[in-house]
Amino acid sequence: MSKSISIIGLGAMGTALAKTLIDAGDTATVWNRTSARADALVARGARRAATVAEAIAASDVLILCLTDYAAVETTLADVGTAIAGKTVVNLTNGRPHEVRAIAARLAGYGARYLDGGIMATPPMIGTPHAFVLYSGDRAAFGDAGEQLAAFGQSHYLGEDPVLAAVSDLALLSAMYGLFGGYLHATALAGSVGFTAKQFLPLVEPWLAAMMTALPDYAERIDSGDHSRDVMSNLSMQSVAITNIVAASRSLGIDPAFMEPIERLAKKRLAAGFGSDEASGQVRADDALQCAASKQQADGPRSKRRGPSACC
Ligand code: FVH
Numbered sequence: 172m173s174k175s176i177s178i179i180g181l182g183a184m185g186t187a188l189a190k191t192l193i194d195a196g197d198t199a200t201v202w203n204r205t206s207a208r209a210d211a212l213v214a215r216g217a218r219r220a221a222t223v224a225e226a227i228a229a230s231d232v233l234i235l236c237l238t239d240y241a242a243v244e245t246t247l248a249d250v251g252t253a254i255a256g257k258t259v260v261n262l263t264n265g266r267p268h269e270v271r272a273i274a275a276r277l278a279g280y281g282a283r284y285l286d287g288g289i290m291a292t293p294p295m296i297g298t299p300h301a302f303v304l305y306s307g308d309r310a311a312f313g314d315a316g317e318q319l320a321a322f323g324q325s326h327y328l329g330e331d332p333v334l335a336a337v338s339d340l341a342l343l344s345a346m347y348g349l350f351g352g353y354l355h356a357t358a359l360a361g362s363v364g365f366t367a368k369q370f371l372p373l374v375e376p377w378l379a380a381m382m383t384a385l386p387d388y389a390e391r392i393d394s395g396d397h398s399r400d401v402m403s404n405l406s407m408q409s410v411a412i413t414n415i416v417a418a419s420r421s422l423g424i425d426p427a428f429m430e431p432i433e434r435l436a437k438k439r440l441a442a443g444f445g446s447d448e449a450s451g452q453v454r455a456d457d458a459l460q461c462a463a464s465k466q467q468a469d470g471p472r473s474k475r476r477g478p479s480a481c482c
Contacts, residue, residue, distance in 0.1 A: 177202070285311050
């Protein structure tokens with residue numbers, strides 16, 4: 172059955188979301204600050220809203236996909252109680268305090284709020300490779316779930332709206348670390364004559380093989396025990412890390428990506444953990460967590476240490 176849905180924000184991602192909904196047979200109403208970006212979608216069957224208020228009035232489910240929360244705040248600045256009873260699905264990348272602020276404001280107007288993190292690029296939307304994280308109003312997720320399923324796999328993480336945003340940032344951290352490492356590796360290999368394409372048959376299987384270490388790392392992180400059955404101790408690894416930084420400099424390659432990794436390893440070595448695995452290097456810092464919680468908690472805290480443990 173055709174359902175009505177409004178999409179606010181028609182950048183690369185908002186356009187992909189809107190196309191997918193139209194192709195799935197939904198009645199899509201679209202709004203974008205720069206109206207011309209809606210033209211192709213209107214030609215495909217979407218209805219153009221002249222204002223944000225019109226987009227809100229058109230549907231019970233509203234999807235927001237904008238650059239950042241400043242844009243979300245600007246776009247929803249004047250909505251007021253016109254948004255009462257609507258389900259707002261905000262798929263904009265943001266920080267925990269931003270999520271809490273908009274969720275509280277919209278709840279104050281009587282809207283149901285779901286925050287989301289899209290784990291896909293625009294061409295992946297609507298394919299089995301895409302997945303989207305959601306958290307917030309459980310009943311709203313239940314009601315809109317069928318429409319949202321058009322984007323890819325949906326993962327509902329719980330009632331706290333910040334769960335999706337923080338998990339999104341966590342997954343993006345893993346991606347940026349991987350891509351940064353790949354770019355540095357490719358520059359190093361390039362310095363001795365390999366093109367990026369020639370280097371692929373070495374780097375791809377290497378990264379795939381290293382992924383298999385993650386379950387063991389996860390067990391060590393959860394138990395806090397980084398010293399059992401050590402195979403690749405940090406002292407040994409820090410020699411390689413320092414060699415990477417020094418060799419990069421001597422080859423004229425900016426070591427900026429690897430320098431913080433070297434710093435972290437040295438810090439952990441200095442703290443006496445050289446014979447541990449490297450899995451203990453990045454941990455929630457008690458002092459930082461304490462400061463954050465004093466300045467108004469910015470998201471869910473570690474289950475192992477609540478605010479009272481440090482403050
Ligand atoms: N594209 C991607 O690969 C990623 C994949 C994972 C999820 N992200 C997130 O999706 C959000 C939007 O990203 P996007 O790719 O659509 O971004 P752009 O193509 O740059 O479009 C930006 C849209 O935001 C509108 N906008 C910006 N500022 C304002 C404002 N002050 N008021 C109203 N609208 C604003 C912009 O409008 P216009 O410039 O066309 O008028 C675009 O619609 C993002 O959170 C990613 O992290 C995408």
